Amino acid sequence: MNGKTEATLKAETESDYAALKDDIAMLRGDLKSIIEDVRGLAKVKAQDGLEKGKDLADKAGTQFKETRSEVESQIRDNPLAAVGIAFGAGLILAMLRGK
Structure with missing residues (x-):
């Protein structure tokens, strides 16, 4: 086993696990911050x-x-011009509608 004892391997594994937990906690915090920033921008x-x-x-x-x-x-x-224009527009619309 590469000269490492079981206790040494266990200690290294626990250390790596603790570091991984810390990294995940930090990532969660970063993600929350990003979400808040995006929400504010929206x-x-x-x-x-x-x-x-x-x-x-x-x-x-x-x-x-x-x-x-x-x-x-x-x-x-x-x-008089307004009445004539209105009459003409009405006549054209009636012709277009086929009535």
């Missing part, structure tokens, strides 16, 4: 996405209000 990214979505919704709402106001103004300025 929360930050989700919050950023939510804020961007809110900004886009606000911009779309503002644009809609401006366009609506502009269309209403055009209708007030040219009521």
Whole structure:
């Protein structure tokens, strides 16, 4: 047995086992830390996405209000043209639908 006694081999095995347990404990700690970091990053990214979505919704709402106001103004300025355009659009849609 390479000149090692049973007691020496047992002591080395126990030492290796203890070192392995310590390494596993350290890896668990590292893994927990990584998971917490990823979780935090995901929360930050989700919050950023939510804020961007809110900004886009606000911009779309503002644009809609401006366009609506502009269309209403055009209708007030040219009521006969607006009626003619609406009639023409309705006629075209009716023809496309086959009615």
